[in-house]
Amino acid sequence: MGLSRKQIIMLAVLVFGTFVTVLNQTVVAPALPSVMAEMSVDASTAQWLTTGFTLVNAIMIPITAFLTDRFTTKRLFLVSMVIFTAGSALAGWGPNFAVLLLGRLVQAAGAGILMPLVMTVLMWTFPVDKRGTAMGLFGIVIAFGPAIGPTAAGIIIDRATWHDMFYIITALSAAVVVIGAFVLQKGGDTNKDVTLDVPSVVLSSLGFGGLLYGLSTIGSYGLRVDAIAGTLVGVV
Template identity: 50%
Template structure:
């Protein structure tokens, strides 16, 4: 996609385009988080096992991860309107199908349609925002994306739990589908194209290699949490994924017009930002996976109480995202990233000492401050990395960044759950509760240590830049 100003220099037109796209992204991200509280009801109503039910989230993750690497080609080949409207129509259809599903297979197909659309939306929106705004204003613009990332995951589980209790699990999708349809209508009427398309030929072999590579890796890591690392259900897809991922990388490095331009990883700033983002994403899994287990299984909080503990942190992240974006534009990434990582990592270590006596208010404060630190990290570092690329490489950079986060989150989940399970098993003689807590302590300790590594990398490699047009180039 080549940069082209289609807004006639009117800031309100910028915000209109971004607003329509972010509304769609918010709905898509919200959809990713509403299913977990509804799974018990779905399993009961559809008479399916826990293994079958887990496929509703696993399949979404797999398809989402497979679609992201292809987005660079789609963004360069098709117009903004074509990609956004096609994605939102597909998402709306999948959501409506899920709402009216009476059987497991139909619901699984619906989730796959949703994932295909969701995998395209976020990389495309990041690309559009970076093309609409000059480098010196991109931090503030990208800060608006942080609002979506913060609020949707926080509102999702709480909203889902309440809706399921009152109206049943189908109602979740029947509420989201009309919202998505409204965004489609607004897109048809108001959305303008950003950028120019290129007549690119799709490298079908790269698509196959990418699908098998990333799909195998993501599925293998997902299986590790359930079956263990030595189980054939884990080893087989991991081996397939690693082999085809190696073939995919080799092909991209040699191709004149690769599906995913991996050579931009030679740009040191982009490479550093991507690696740090991967480490952070792996670290944060402790907060999203292990914390709810602790709250409900150890402290016996309800799903609603667990959601309320995490809600203030999400609100803080949403409020802070535009502020940190503005600070990035004024001062660069170094001070913000180091401060945020120090706060995030420091308060992550508090969770190493959790036990059955901790109370609601203490946990809420610690989690909120931790997320306050997080609000200074993700979007500034992502913007710093993508700003180091030429405009014609931003679509590839966004796809690589999002793919790397997805893979790191999956690997982080598998590793932390494995550590928690192993330590818990080794301490069974201490009693079930104490063994569970020791397993969680170990997992939180590893997660906090990953934060330390990210902080050290930020101190070493994230530099304060001078404000010129080429400041972010290596």
């Protein structure tokens, strides 16, 4: 690939960290019946464990452009992985549904940064003639994680509990943090003068949030006033 051994190790850490986070998009689905039974919530409420994760993920991805300019690759990667690890631990503890959902949202905040960050790193690390190969390999990882998520989660839940599933994810992501602290290079120039377009962040959050809430509520409860209002706010 035309890369040094140190660069290959660095990229392996970045890609594995991303794999662990994208795995979380689908691991919760097999756990929903257990969560519903343990916490006495209905299916539409439990579904917010996946819907909320997707929403926060979508909100964080555009913000990552600002964060990538503002912070070094190493710092941003480690901070996002620490956030993700904290969310995984919180979800694993999950004494009630509110705490479990909060853990999932914290997970999503960290995961939403990693995917665009790693794609950017691949672009400036690989030579021009090798970028297609790099992006192809990264695409396989991104597709493979969600694909095996339900199977891996189902095996764990059959032999243990959904709490243990999140604890395993916590251990994996913590290992990535420790290894990354030693092998990652700073990478990338920072621009302290860059500013965050706050109105755009607020509007995109309202747009994604309104549409997701409205359509999810319509799917579960039909055409209610709050669902229609949320959808209209999102569209506008």
